[in-house]
Amino acid sequence: MYYITKRFELSGSHRLELSYESKCTRMHGHNWIVTIHCMAEKLNSDGMVVDFTHIKEKITSYLDHGNFNELLPFNPTAENIARWICGQVPNCYRVDVQESEGNTATYIDTEDAPHERLESFKLPE
Numbered sequence: 001m002y003y004i005t006k007r008f009e010l011s012g013s014h015r016l017e018l019s020y021e022s023k024c025t026r027m028h029g030h031n032w033i034v035t036i037h038c039m040a041e042k043l044n045s046d047g048m049v050v051d052f053t054h055i056k057e058k059i060t061s062y063l064d065h066g067n068f069n070e071l072l073p074f075n076p077t078a079e080n081i082a083r084w085i086c087g088q089v090p091n092c093y094r095v096d097v098q099e100s101e102g103n104t105a106t107y108i109d110t111e112d113a114p115h116e117r118l119e120s121f122k123l124p125e
């Protein structure tokens with residue numbers, strides 16, 4: 001089995017829909033640190049699991065410096081962002097989204113936790 005990880009920064013803004021009082025319901029920005037984990041039993045014809053550059057390009061070209069509330073059809077918590085990114089990248093099984101120092105959400109794809117409706121909103125290949 002082959003494993004790769006790609007780590008990059010994603011800048012943007014969001015506001016959260018929450019059932020309790022929180023400053024996070026106000027529009028604010030983050031420099032999220034995203035770590036994407038992919039694996040494959042066999043390498044592709046280029047000898048890769050997936051090209052590091054393509055992983056980053058696919059996500060940053062859509063989200064970077066954007067308003068995540070406008071770009072994503074769900075409450076853009078770090079958890080939901082991680083899950084959505086996992087559904088966008090071929091051979092991805094885990095995504096870590098660090099929102100700030102000490103605060104990281106991880107989504108791990110298992111058969112028990114399919115991407116559900118988040119996957120239905122897919123970026124073009």
Ligand SMILES: [Zn+2]
Pocket residue numbers: 014024028029030099
């Ligand atoms: Zn936030």
